[in-house]
Structure formats: structure tokens, C-alpha cells
Amino acid sequence: MNLRDRFEQAFMPNYGVPPIALARGEGTRVWDVDGNEYLDFIGGIATTSLGHAHPALVEAVSKQVATIAHTSNLFLHEPEVLLAEKLLDLLNAPGRVFFANSGTEANEAAYKLALKYGRRDGRTYFVAAENGFHGRTIGALSLTGKRSIRDQFGPFPVEVQFVPYGDAAALKEAVTGDCIAVFLEPTQGEAGVVPPPDGYFAAAREICDSTGALLVADEIQSAIGRSGHWFAHQADGVIPDILTLAKGLGGGLPIGACIGFGDAGRLFDKGDHGSTFGGNPVSCAAALAVLDNLDLDHVKTIGARLRTGLEAVGHPLLKGVRGRGLWLAAVLAEPVSGKVQQAAADAGFLVNALQPDAVRIAPPLVVTAEQVDAFVAAFPGILDEAAK
Template structure:
């Protein structure tokens, strides 16, 4: 067999390194083309909430594919209607809420940008506020809401009238005082920034300010939604109600799917011809999501998310190089005392453990909701070994000859 790296270099866009050629998965484990087994504690970046090849996922795909996989947006399907009603119930929108089904988190956020424009433009308000460190996607609209220069600057000019505020209530209040705000986009926990939590009271004050200034509070729960933080949505921990929330990743457990959920009067902003999607919410994607969300609910997996999250945070607390943790449920950032996250990720990979380094001093983990004692124990064993190897290498380098 040809070296897969050669094939990738020849045939795929050069957009980032690939660590291995994975060929199959089962539960929290995946295998590469050489038969090496890895414990997957990244979960496809917070996607594979039921792990790999879960029977519920496999059965839903097989059953629906044999009946009706896709129809255009000129038609509805039973699975689509069921999913919309389910998401409204889980989000607590009440009868007035509405759902738009898309293909990804980026597309859900693009839809929300248009929602903000529809809300603000009649009164001449076009400013969209975003929070420093945010990541909302890679397409031009979503990228314009992503302040990270290395992502955005090669594609300037961006969508206009986007203003970045710092992670503080004072900065948020100053931005609203300047006027012209149509919407605030905010992630309850910033995953790509290193699993960064917002300051206490930030979301509550954001809800107050957006209401006072007739602006929309739009929460990006692409990573935090679908139960990842131990409740169906992270905003539910705060006791607030947004105007709209976007989600993806875990909603399909590996099947491409995203959604925008609206609350109250915001649900009436879109009208025919303002937006749509050919593939969004097709019968196959909707059936898979229904099966996944139903399984999470019936098996009380959110209880496991909270219990295993606490177990993991306690387990890593005393490991070498660990300075602290952040996040909620099974979206966890492990903050390191030195900027060696990339080295730790590589050392973990060598030992058959998949984790992620979103910043130079943070390791991110987002394992399946189904993990148990054995997966937690294996993770702690291999992660401890990876940390020790990196710590030892730096001690060797720093020891005088």
C-alpha cells in the first residue's frame, strides 16, 4: 500500500497536517491503517457524542436510508418535523420558537448573521458585537465574526460593522453605550480559544443589555450544545433565555447537521425567499439526530457527562505540568504550566491517546458521553505518561552539561 501521506499531499488541499490514517472505530476507540489502537478523547472535536459506530447511530442511518434519504426544501419529512419539535422542547422555546436546519455550525452561524441583519436594519442598526477569542466559523460571514488574525486577515475585507469586545462586563457595557448594536454573538465557553469560560455574570448582563437596547442575544453553542456541558444547552446553566442559539457537532453524532433555534418574536424575522438550504434537515440527517438525541435522553447520558467530567477534572489535577482546568461537563480544557501543549499532544498520540492543543498551553478533551471507568482510567494513565515524558525532556534540556 502506498504511503498515505504521499496520497494526501498529492490529492488533498494543503490545509493542515494529518496525524494518522484512521480506518475504523468502535466506542471510544479508533484504529489506524497499521492496526494501532487509539483512545479518542477528542471525539471528532466534540462531535462523536455516542462514540464510534454506536448501534443507535448505525441503525438510524440504515433504516432511514432504506426509506427516504433526501428531498429538496420544497418538501417536509416526518423526521424533520420531529426533530424541529424536539429541539424546541429541549431548548425551552415554547410554542413561538422556530428551527432552521442546516449542514454545519458555520452555516447555522451564517443564518444567524442574516437574522441579525433582518432585526437591525429597519432601524438603521448594523453593528454585530463579538467577544475577543471567539471562533464562529470559516466561511466569510462567520469568519468576519472570528477575531483571530491568522484565520481572518488573508481574506480581508471582512463583512463590515463587526466590533470585538473584551471578555469583561465593562467592555460589553461600553460597546452598547456607543449605540447601533443589532446583535451580540457569544459562545458560552470559547472552545477554540482554549476552553475559556466567560467572566461570572457576563451572560446575565449580556441578556440585560441586549434587551435594553433592542438587540439580539445570539449564542453560538456549536461546541457546547447537545448536552456537551452536562445540560442540553450551556445557557441553561445561566438561567437566561437567548433570542437565538446555533448548534451542530453533537446534534448529529458524526452526521453533518447544524441548526438555528429562535425564541419569541425573533422567530418571525425570516420570511419566504430570505434563506434556505438544499441539504439542511433532509430526512436522513434528521432521522439520525432524532435517534441520537432520543438515546441521550432515555439513557440519562447527561448524568454521565457531569459525573465523568468531574472525575476527569479531579484525576488530572495532580498530574505534572497541569496548572488547572476549565470548561463544563465533557468539554474540558487542561491548562498547562508551560507552553508545551503541542508537545503533549504529540506525546499522547505516540501512546495511543487522541487529544487536542487549541492553544500553546491548553489541552482540550471532548470524549463521548458514554465513557466509563475503564476509559477514564486509560486516559489518565496515558495522559500522565505523556505529561511526564514532556516534563522529562525539558528537564534534560535545562540541565547544565
């Protein structure tokens, strides 16, 4: 019985059966169990920031796991303190950090922070964006504007009003003095890497300031250099009240963070929230290695090269390219993203059929100019194959 058959027999069917079984990786290259080689332009869903088996990451994790791998939250350790300090330094704003294990857990922490804030003065509802994605646990799912994954698990404990993403007028109308918080992604990831119009986040900040609602920036996918900035909200000159992080922070190891700025960082009292594994020494060591070895200038340069190259592909199936940095979507003229994903794999490239008409392109942030050029050169043939 092969590995895919064994997977199907052993696992719940929520993922289906992935089409490729990966065995190992090095840099931006991965190999499957049959020895086929691919250039990884998914990056573990915008997660493997330094690529696979990066020497600094391997060294940091190996050294830490050989020193102490777990402490629980009953004891503190230096890697978590160093990481919290490093994040606050990069944010250049006064804040307090809570470490979790994933993006959905980071958003659960933000959800609970906001609830505590709102219940002090009788606020009753949240506002979030249509097609937004914040996670699959009940609190995070209640804020997720994707009906296909949300509706079957309701009703939810708190009212959430959904507004069209990027529509500042609709946001202003929805947010009143009874609104607890507004949850937004600086660019919507799972909706298809959809950036907002210029000025949208600044408008959201003004709306929240005028009503007293908290502004929560979900940067699970967009942060840690993925968009060309340490944090995507920095491009808009806006500081949220609460920021959530995960994915690229650990470079492949599980870690999430919820950061409250100003008063929002002091809302939790002792015992209000916790995590046994959150901020464990190994994941913190990995995150420190990511932050110490990530080159933002490289991301900006290579991201621009990738986008320019894709935009120059004159193919009837390619409608456009959107996104920021090394976090792009190839927008298709037909709903054939699954065929594009398969054709790309056949050609030796891993991409992600994100939406029926959008393919996510998010390589490790160490991808080279030569590798980007190879992908761009192969893309017309990939589209030809998908169009058959």
C-alpha cells in the first residue's frame, strides 16, 4: 500500500488526499517520495520563510531542542523574551505579546481580548469583512466571512456583521458605538490575495477611533516580510490596537502571536488566557532565526521581478496579477485553477489553486532571481496545458 493510500486509511477526510507526498526539501526545492523534484512556489502556505532546511534554522532548532524543548507557561525562558522584544522592536510601538501555536489560536486570543474590552461598557457586536478568513476554531470562525466553511457550525456566541472588503463607506455605516472591534486582513489571503484600495486601512483606523471600537489586523499570512514589509500594516502608516501573527514567523515550526498595543496589551488579567505549548523554546528559537536572517530588500526586489515577469506573460488565460511582495495571485480568465496547479506540478513547480480563478504564488522568501525567471518562463506553457 502506497503512502497516499495509507493516509486515506488513517486520517479524517477533511483534507481529502493530497496529490503529492513530499519527502525532503532544501532551499526552495522539494522532492517527493518518488524522487521527482519541484521548485516550491507555495512555501508551506506562505510559511517556510527561509526555505527548507535553512542552515540557521536547523542550527537554532537543534541547539534549542538539545538544551530545553519545553517549559509550559509555568516557567519563563530566554528565547520567548528575546522573541517578544524583537517583535516589539520591529513594530516600533509599545505593546504586549501573547504567544500561541497557530494563526487561529492567535485570533482566538484577539477575540477574547476584544470581548473583555467590549463588555466593560456594553458593546455588543463585531464587524468583519466578507470573504475574510481568520481561522476554524469557533471564535475565529465566527469572524470568518466565508459562508461555505462557516454556516454549518453556527449559531455563534456573538453577533458579527460582515461588510464588503475595501468599502470604507460600508465599514463606516456598520461601525457604531456598540461595535466591539473590527477584524480585517491588510490583504485578504484565502479570498485570493486581494489587496484593499489605497487608504482603506487608514479609513478603518479613523472609523475605529471615532467610535471607540478596536481595530484588529490579522496578519497571519501577510507579516514577517511576505508583503515586502515586516508587517503589512506598516505600508499604510497605521497601528492597529491588536495584531495577530503566525505562518511565516516560525519558518515552518508552529507559532502564533497576539500583540496588543497600548491599553489593549493590558486587558488580560492573570488566568484570563493561556497555552501549554504557546511560545515553547524550540519554536521561539526558530522564529528568532527567521527574523535574524530575513532580507527585506531581497523580498522587495525579487517580488517586483516575479510580478513584472508574470504581468508580461501575454496569455488569454491570464487575466492579471495582484498581491504584494512575494505573495501574489495569478488571476485567471476561467475557473481552471486546479488545472493550472496540476500543469505546474507536471512542469516541476508547486503552486496553489486558491480560488477557482486564482492561483496563489508564495515561494520561500529566499527564492532566487534565476528560480523566479525559470517559473516565469515556464508559466505560458503551464497555462497552455491548463487551457486544453
